[in-house]
Amino acid sequence: MSRVVMAAALTASLLVAVPASGTAADTDYTLAIDPTAKGATIDDTMYGVFFEDINRAADGGLHAELVQNRSFEYSTADNAAYTPLTGWAPTGGTLDVVDDGARMNERNRNYLRLGLPAGVINSGYNSGLAVEKGKRYDFSAWARSDQPAGTPVHVGLTDPAGKDLAPPVEVRVKGDGWTKYTGTFAARESSTTGRLLLDAGGTGTLRLDMVSLFPQDTFKGHGLRKDLAEKIAALDPGFVRFPGGCLVNTGSHRGYEAPDFERRRSFQWKDTIGPVEQRATNWNFWGYNQSYGLGYYEYFQFSEDVGAMPLPVVPALVTGCGQNRATDDPELLRRHIQDTLDLIEFANGPADSTWGRKRAEMGHPEPFGLTHVAVGNEENLADEFFSRFTRFRAAIEARYPDITVVGNSGPDDTGANFDRLWQLNRDAGVDLVDEHYYNSPSWFLENNDRYDSYDRNGPKVFLGEYASQDNRYSNALAEAAFMTGLERNADVVKLASYAPLLSNEDYVQWRPDMIWFNNHASWGSTSYEVQKLFMTNVGDHVVKSTASGTPWSPEPITGAIGLSSWATSVAYDDVKVTSADGRELFADDFSVDGGSWTGNGAGNWGVVDGRFVQSDTAATNPLMTAGDPTWSDFTFSVKATKLSGSEGFLIPFAVNGTGNPFWWNLGGWNNTRSAVDGGNSSRVFHADDTRIETGRTYDLRVEVRDRTVRLFVDGRLWASFTDEANKNPEPFRQVVTRDEATGELIVKVVNAQSNAARTKIDLGRGAWVVPTARATVLEGLPDDVNTEFTQPVKARQTQVRVSSSFTHTFPPNSVTFLRIKDRRR
Template sequence: MRSRSLTLLPAVLAVALAVPALSPASAAGGGGYALPGFAAQAAARTDYTIGIDPQAKGAPIDHTMYGVFFEDINRAADGGLYAELVQNRSFEYDPADNAGYTPLTGWAPTGGTLDVVDDDARLNERNRRHLKLGLPAGIINAGYNSGINVERDEKYDFSAWARTDQAAGTPLTVGLTDPAGKELAPGLKIQVRGDGWTKYTGTFRARESSTTGRLLVSGGGAGTLRLDMVSLMPRDTYKGHGLREDLAEKIAALKPGFVRFPGGCLVNTGSHYGYDASTGYERKRSYQWKDTIGPIEERATSANFWGYNQSYGLGYYEYFQFAEDIGAMPLPVVPALVTGCGQNRATDDPALLQRHIQDTLDLIEFANGPADSTWGRKRAEMGHPAPFGLTHLGVGNEENLPDAFFANFTRFRAAIEARYPDITVVGNSGPDDTGDTFDRLWQLNRDAGVEMVDEHYYNSPSWFLENNDRYDSYDRNGPKVFLGEYASQDNRFANALAEAAFMTGLERNADVVKLASYAPLLSNEDYVQWRPDMIWFDNDASWGSASYEVQKLFMNNVGDHVVKSTASGTPWNPQPITGAIGLSSWATSVAYDDVKVTAADGRELFADDFSGDASRWTGNGTGDWGVVDGAYVQADTGVTNPLVTAGDPTWSDFTFSVKATKRSGGEGFLIPFAVNGGGNPFWWNLGGWNNTRSAVDGGNSSRVFHSDDTTIETGRTYDLRVEVRGRTVKLFIDGRKWAEFADDTNRAPEPFRQVVTRDQKTGELILKVVNAQANAARTKVDLGAGTWVLPAAEATVLEGLPDDVNTEFTQPVKARKTQVRVSSGFTHTFPPHSVTFLRLKDKRR
């Protein structure tokens, strides 16, 4: 398809990654960024080591490890992967789907009388509306985006269902034009005959190209002409199966192991409401697979969760067929009748629940049943006598009511396993990576012995860098993980790098993480409900994001099993914890005495026994502080955090001791330390939360370092001591160590990640290295004694600037291949901001 310029997409949901761009001056000084395709010698370097034990076979990696998740969001189906070029072809658009819709949305009259009707003359029960024209009359359709894409010399198939009340028939003229009326292809002349619905067809061969084409349909003569299902399809679709070629080819190029479909939030939302009692028709309802099969003109339409109408031209048969066409495992998801995606509702209709359970059993028969079974016959009638080979099926999506969901899930699972014991029924863990819902659903899945659990999360790039080890601690004997939806929150190269670093952890834990799919897959640039997205498109072009390039690199180089490897971390030169000291309280009257600060060598830095005044202390203007009987007293039990501070903000390696007495109130003591004005101090909160527990937290991340149920007694004096050495802190109560921690909150997430897998067929080790930082990574790679590899290794490299974004007009993030000299022990410099895959071939193969 033809390319044209594109305005850069705004950085919605952008989260900055800690990889600052270097100025030209710093580049000239040896700390700059190496441009893609050039050596990285100009960049500052950090040294690493990677040790590989080629004989240490790790977890096997299933060929289905990575896949794609398709949801009809961002116009991914109609106006996207589904190749139909006419918008609202059956006049079913409705304000119930979108407040701005009418039955003629997408259409414009060219004369005569037009009326969309729902009467006894309808095409069929599910295709309820049609267009009634008082002749002569005509209509024109501009498709999606700026118009219909027409390419010179390509063929386009027109079809429409029509009927006329004229005994002699009605002439129908069909044309392809540009907005000015210029003919793009020779017109079609069709004679409509009879007052019964008949399908009429014709083919255009385009003489001219245009991205702003229009389909013009005109009826001549007199009387009434009725039209429905007005369609224009490109002759060339992916493998002839009705899908837009460039989009399908980009998905196929990923070589996905599975296709999860049809969603997402649109699967389970609205599954038991929206019923129109006046018509007996559900306009808003969950995605129900039986609505989406059979002849196109007999399929239902409904509101899409994402705010528009969906035609179901891309239905369950087409999903199964597409998965087969690209060699992927089909993985459908069915509604559990518990709403998720920000809604909290569960069905209380047992008959409705049972119908959906039966529908799911029928779905499995549709996919796998013999051609003479009830639903297998319907599959065969659609053109696929052989079974599709369904093995996995998800029930539900991101439910917020864990117990209600799991009660329904249990019924689905029992029914499926009773009839189809070989089907893996996939549970889920809610809409986030942590929290009460996540914990409860994992407990329920684990206790019930569910085979696989679907996790979803969308987080910052820093989160993905920090959570490379997320699955290291998962139970190896518990349910396996299907990471059905994940992405970092933007489409910059920095996001793709963070995702790549995270994916090395997925592969390392391939014994736990069995399936993973970035989400969402597709977005039409003019209909965006969600971003980031993997593949972007308009009516005539498509382009992969930086994340697409990362996903493609991993999916095309998976390997058969993990090989044991270790890597050094990025050196960190931590600065010591520094700061002054403080005293405070929370809705409590307290007395402090005998404050002392000493250096690590025993030198006294500060002391105050309050035998005089408190002039060495500075307050924040709240509280009732004063010296009373040789102690510093805060008397107001209604104030929160009346902080007073003293000392030098540059203190480090010090010991801070104080005697503290609770006089009255609901809580205990607040002991701030490392108060330096450059961030949050550390807080030792003793008797907090209404004197139910105690904690120490703080630093720039407000991280909790220790927490327990220590409470504070009124009238009792406590000896408190804080020892700070470097970035390690010890806390003592009455001479007993209460807690110890090492603060690494100022440490950036680890930017250097790697994993090694083996390709059994080629005998190659695949070394996968992510360097998500501004420094080049000079790395010594040791394959161990007795390992011999060919001296030339193929390297596939993605590199760029953190803010690089692929667009239709320019794609700065693109894989390049090169040759690298290797041996059993070699040094290679991985460029800044890069993903590199090295294929090391065994010399003996």
């Protein structure tokens, strides 16, 4: 079992308590601010964006190309549903896709061969090509004809019925050498279901490749889809991390010069620069083909266009993202290290250097100003990765000592691999360590103080990927609460980026996502609204502030009972639950059919020889529950026997559907460690090296009294603890920063509950402020989701009366930023 906490397998934690009816009550808080107490400096690059080609974020997304599979390189080797004509359909004649000596170049091998007369039509992405009335679109294609007089080609932009959306373009292909042909459409109608038609007349053979339709109106004229790029630019990102992510270091690691043009190789930046018709295509880790029309030059250019620091990620030759393989070819490692040095020269080298010249030839003679390079992404093989990372780092620092080389801590927020990687990074004096985690909303609320205890003298944190696991407003509220902790610890957390950035609604490999789109529209999620609010109101340094917590009346631990396992066959018997005064609440000796138990559909449960047996050794948490979720002050006993498999017993208790149960995990982590964790604090209360023997029957007993738990194994006390955590995670979070340019305090308050937060705010003696403050507020219901057609969660501006001491009521389920200006500035 990779992690102790498995509450998500049972039930979602109760994040926000919604009143049954009527107006939400007020909860009283205090917020004391000391404007004279300067805290951590916040770098201009604190918040950024992470772009990965996932969810069709590039082709069919940010890359403005409208034609899908423009070079006929799709293959079943990339996706079982693909053919070289995916996205295309014949309209007559004979055609086939071939790879022979007449190909365009070694990297663009496939082309379309038409026996004339013949035609073909492309439907783009989503439901078709989106075109807008009055806009202009540039057509291009590479072609060759074996006819001395040439071949006429009628190019149309039509709707599905064949009606022209723009006056057609007529070209004549002359000569049997590859030549680029161009034309422009002026759309006279709008459509989201457009088609690009190529209809060739005459006789003989026509060859086509790199068929393109591109809007003239792109972001700053640099080939990116305007609405998507503008939404990213509106975030005012301090950095752009690219191109991934899992697609960076997965694949075979074959060279881009491989004679068989091996697919499924790691992302290699040299494949992605130069003329687009000479760029490679590649299999994408997320299950589709990527054209590299959006390549490293475009990433650098986009970073520059939005005023952000570029932060590329290069493969470390150790696969991550669950693949867990290391490549031990020393020559391949040497070449990848050299490729990374060449990348830095491409970004920063003078225009007369080898790779700087290639950048200049693409239109950017001045350097891009690269300062950071990340090596690797989410590796689980800590020592194997770090030995290679060390080689990269030494080579980079020897030639480019001003470049910061970023390490990472794997794919999780905790665990043995995480601890080992942090130790290796710390011992080696690495400057910046990339952390990634995708967790529940309750985790983000509970971990506001995660970085409070980090070593101020150790490596700094780059939170390169994080998000809570949905796109509802409750998720965004939890993320906002967590971000106040990031800012409070800006001396430790130097960079942070929500992930993923983009998702095409018809090609979803991962959710949640910050910005959603189809072929004609885009919209920001509720998390986008939170990110935008934080990213555009950062401030220059933290100001000391202290807030009261949410009043809480402790309630006893309550809940039903459960039985489970992890990759292990187990047998349970003689289950009994009694009250504190000895009354029997529940009993099952499995002399009948186990009908008192309810399952989650996993595993293979049945009564065998008077025991309740789970026989599937591949099942992970095949949970069965029984009893009353209101039980309190109870004793739960069970006899447990391991039959086979890799671990031991998993005993949940206090199962009530309003929060995390407790999990008693005996023989976890491949039977090397045991622990008890959970409850609404999601803490580990006790852990040791207890192991479980196969075939031996254990008497297990759980005693719950109020909020104190005692656990017994064969009559011996194994652990005792009192859970003093809040019943629900703290919903009221805040941080205060100062904008030196405007002289404003930025008071940032997250109220992630359905009660209003009436707050007395004290700016301290001597504060002299302008009596009206500008407020930016996000409000909504916890289940609100922004869509193409409705965005219930959007920032609104208002004015608030303020003074050195004033009371303000923060609405239920809200994020509020108050910009309070010093009257002396």
